[in-house]
Amino acid sequence: MKNMTLENLAWACVGKLVWDGPLPQEEAESVVIDSRKAQKGSVFIAVKGERVDGHRFIPDVFEKGALGVICEELSEKPAGPCILVKDSLKALRDIAAFYREQLPVKVVGITGSVGKTSTKEFIAAVLSQKYRVHKTQGNYNNEIGVPLTVLSMPEDAEAAVLEMGINHFGEMHRLSRIAQPDICVMTNIGQCHLEFLGSREGILKAKSEMFDYMKEDGCVILNGDDDMLSAITQVKGKKPLFYGIPTGPAADMDGGCGEDGEPGMHGRAPGSAGKYDVYAEKIRMKGLLGSEAVFVHDGEKFPVRIPLPGEHMVYNALAAAAVGFQLGLTEEEIAEGIASTQGVNGRSRIVQAGEWVLIDDCYNANPVSMEAAIDLLLQAKENGSDSRTVAVLGDMFELGEEEKKLHERVGRCCVEKGADCLICAGTLSHAMYEGALDAAKETGSRPSGGIHYFPDRQELLAGIPDLLMPGDTILVKASHGMGFEEVVKLLLTKQPQNQKR
Template sequence: MINRTISEIAEMIGAASSFAEETANLRVQGVSKDTRNDVAGSLYIPLIGASFDGHAFAQDAFHKGAVASLWQKDHPNPPQDVPLIYVDDTLLAMQQLATAYRKQLKVRIIGITGSNGKTTTKDLVASVLSTTYKVHKTQGNYNNHFGLPLTILELDEDTDFAVVEMGMSGRGEIELLSQIAQPDIAIITMIGESHLLQLGSRLEIARAKMEILKGLSPDGVFIYNGDEPLIEQVKAEIMLSGNIRSIRFGQSKYNDYYTDYIRLGEEGTFFTVNGMPDPLYYIPLLGQHNATNALSAIAVAKVLGVSEEQIVDGLSSLQMTSMRIEKLTAASGLTILNDAYNASPASMRAALDLFDGLTGYKHKYVVLGDMLELGEEQDEFHREIGARLHPEHIQGVYAFGSLAKAYVEETGKRFPAGRVHWFEDKSELIGHLADKLTDQDVVLVKGSRGMKLEQVVHQLLEK
């Protein structure tokens, strides 16, 4: 984590300061934004949100051991007799501090964005690189204008690589994150339909994702899904440095890295690359789409000199962030595929394709929630997903949410009566489904984060 004196931090963000000369050389170790966590020794950053203002807790931060605090100039009544660094905007100052700190480090950064697969790819890349280097990765959902600067400021000075996730909801957001992180390698996993509500078209989504190149090192590496023509289209619109190297991955044999043989195992996926029978890679994740995500990690590893043996070990020992098609076993023996973190048409298709291919279960059920932020075509997208559900593969469909009615309307055209259900109360859904389940069954739970379908998963685990 950042370790600088108070005066050095003030200089890094070009800020005025208010502290006695004898405290100028006090060292700050790390930053904190929440006094409910450990703030001892840190720089407290009082961020301002829609329903909170961290300035109200600055005095508490000092009581708990913070060494110094930022203070926004337009806020009255600053704490007295404590080291304060005055800034115009505390969020902007945190971003400036992260940018300055990143420039002082020798760390190389891999930035990852895309409509789906960001977190999975982040975890895959970090796992492979960790076999050879000291690696830090984005924790949880720290992938926005708050989280990415905090991730940078968590880096130790001897970190070899940082793998950072970059999320967005509109234009300009990825560019900001890329300019802060200054990645050496940029990855775009895919272009989907998420954020159509804000951006209007997949082409505009592609343009927003391609902003990751704004901060890419002039001699950096751009790794992207070569099966997506929109990336190529937008790439042609951008004047890239002649020294930037491009590497494509995907399912087509025209890519630099493509999956060949793919086989689903009990707990994960086996696959080979570029038509070569050896090595046989394994990831403890289910689905062809995850094998495709793994290709970008293999590409990164090859660029950075990780041995083939270490790549194989890194992929097979992956530790995943939760709620990305996480295979769980309930107390009853029921199998649950928890994919409740997010949902878009692309990720829903991938999850259902995986689910269709699963064998060895007596009955298969799906619990599907709304897919959010899809704009004017949201009903059409939900109907398309409903049309993909087939009674020969799935015993029962359980839909939750107002938009999810479209699943039911489509599936009801093909499923026998009594096998398709819609609920507006999760407790009723859980009770109805739980009565049908046995230890020989499997349930897929998937929906947008705002639907909070992890509550269904937690309840089923206890049944």
């Protein structure tokens, strides 16, 4: 790792070196916070977690050949060089920012209420057509994950794609200092983390902290169909670039779940083609097989195949195209990269599970992503399919005072859009259940498979097999804390009890 000697690390995190012997001059080979990953040449940062205190494992990492340790305290004389700091997590961030400064890599930072992970995958796939790309793995998008992602970046990386997630003010400012992005991508401003950020305006303010450490010659790329993002006229004196889908029947992406003339939960504000730097037209949805479209940039048109299903994936692919053009890729390279993008477990992953088709979207949920997932589920009916569409939905967290209303809206949306069966689980999801019942009563159209409610995940796991039939297409989605990966695991191994169609 370039310039990552213990002496430089101590300077970067304003720490005090503690060691009586000669100080090693070699550069660290890795920086870890998990003692199990420590090896010869590693620097171990001892972090006090909620359940485990990393300081307990300082002797262990030296036995494994660690180059040194960064810690807040020492209970005994260490077996190797240590750097004492006041705050180990701050030291982790400081060291990551220092390492980022050593590398001439182009960094793309991605944030937004919905679509960060899929957009990251599209951008990484596109840039991989020309560059050696390093990207966020798994859910490493917070104040621990982002610095670890940066610190795991190989020196020969030419581009890095970093997902950046927050739920409090000030967090994105700290992540921006670590990432120092050359390109900032913002996917949308939806209704999530309202408990801590208060409103969509608060969410926009918090996420806009990503621009704080953007490079002077940096570029901002925004979803031009988001009503709040499209109102941004400049960032640091520069006009943002916009992507989107122009107004028109072929490009109408809003499911219309708003009330009394309000926009739906997407907050869409589409405009004419001249509004965008990159846009899509002639969109052909192909159900769970994805979609095809024509992308337009600087008046030039080129065909694109988007392999991930759902209308929202068109937006994610457009963001990747905008980044690709900014970093010098050709239309052919961009189209090939988009077509090669693969899904991620728990993020709209399509799985053939015996007699069921499973849409595994269990990783997280908020009102915007719920509506997009319901839209995706209903695409199973395209091309004349007689598959029943079953939505298995759970609680959405961190919605603040609006949580009951927003859960009700999701339930109503599911019924109004025509799902064949709705299964709700969780304390907050009782409001979703009530919203669905109200919508069924008002429309006079109750889902053929019924509207069902379970108070918790365990009762759902016990009861769901009796509600499913062979051939069903099943969406599983909830906030991460609901643990709906257990529901996915059950459906991957269990077959329907009810054999009637």
